[in-house]
C-alpha cells in the first residue's frame with residue numbers, strides 16, 4: 001500500500017508504506033550497521049538528517065531504553081526495508097515519521113553515486129507526492145544549520161561520578177553520545193558535561209585535567225564556540241575529541257574540514273595506525289572530514305579505504321582525537337583503549 005512518499009534531490013519520487021505518520025525533511029544518509037538501531041536512532045549526530053538503514057530488517061530485538069544514546073530519537077525521519085511494530089510504535093510515539101516497503105538498496109546506491117542529498121518525506125493516510133516535494137523544497141543544506149549545536153547541547157552543566165578517583169574531565173557537549181560519558185565514568189573519571197556556550201569561568205571552575213570535545217551533528221565550521229575553547233586551553237590542558245570533536249580541534253588549530261561525497265557510514269570501517277601498522281574495525285557516521293590538519297597535528301591513523309585522517313595527535317601539546325567512534329554502541333570494541341590513552345594523558 002502506498003501511503004508514503006520520499007522526494008529525493010532532482011525531484012525523484014519514491015513510493016513507500018507509512019509506519020509512523022508525519023512530514024519531515026533533512027539530509028538523506030545511511031548506515032550499513034545490521035545491529036544497533038536503538039543506539040543510532042538516539043545518536044545526536046543524526047540531528048537534521050533522515051536515516052536510511054541498509055540492513056533489511058530493523059527492530060528484530062525490540063526497543064530498550066538502556067541502549068539509548070540520548071533521551072530522544074534524533075534523525076528527522078527514518079527509512080528501512082522493513083520496520084518491526086516495536087520500532088514503528090516507538091517512532092510514532094516520538095513523532096518521528098518513518099517509512100518502509102521500499103528498495104533501500106536503490107536509495108543507498110543513489111546516495112553513493114550522487115553524494116549526500118536533500119530529501120522530503122510525507123507519510124500517513126493523507127500524504128501526497130506534493131507534500132513530499134514541498135518538504136524537499138524546504139530542506140536546507142547541512143551547513144545552513146548554523147545554530148544546530150543549540151538543538152543538541154545540554155542547557156546546564158551535568159556532573160557524572162562526582163568525587164570519582166580518576167581524572168576530572170570537562171566535556172563540551174556538541175551533541176554527545178551517552179556512551180562517551182559512560183566510557184569515561186567506567187574508568188573512574190569525574191565528568192562535567194558543559195553546555196556548548198560554557199564560558200571560561202565555567203570551565204575554570206571545573207579545573208579539568210582533560211578537555212573533551214564531543215561528537216555532534218552538522219558542519220564543524222558552525223561550532224565556533226567549541227573552537228574558541230580549544231584555542232584558549234591548547235597547551236595548558238590536554239585535549240581529546242571524537243568525530244565532530246576531531247574536526248573542531250583541527251579547525252581551531254589552523255586546519256580545514258570539508259564535506260565528503262557521502263561520508264563514512266557503518267560499523268566496519270577499517271582504520272590503520274601509522275605507528276604500529278595495526279588495523280582496527282571502527283564505527284563511523286560522519287559526512288565531513290579533516291582535509292588539512294594544520295601545522296600542529298600529526299595524522300597518526302588513516303582510513304584504509306580512502307586514506308582520510310582518522311587520528312590526529314600532538315604529544316607535546318597533549319592532544320588526541322579520533323574521527324571514528326571508539327565508544328562503539330553500535331559496533332566493534334576494537335578501539336575502546338582510546339579512553340585509557342586519553343585519561344592517561346590527563347593524569348600525567
Ligand SMILES: NC(=O)CC[C@H](N)C(=O)O
Pocket residue numbers: 045214215216217218219220242243244245285286287288289
Ligand atoms: N558523528 C559525528 O560526530 C559527526 C560529525 C559531523 N557532523 C559530520 O557529519 O562529519
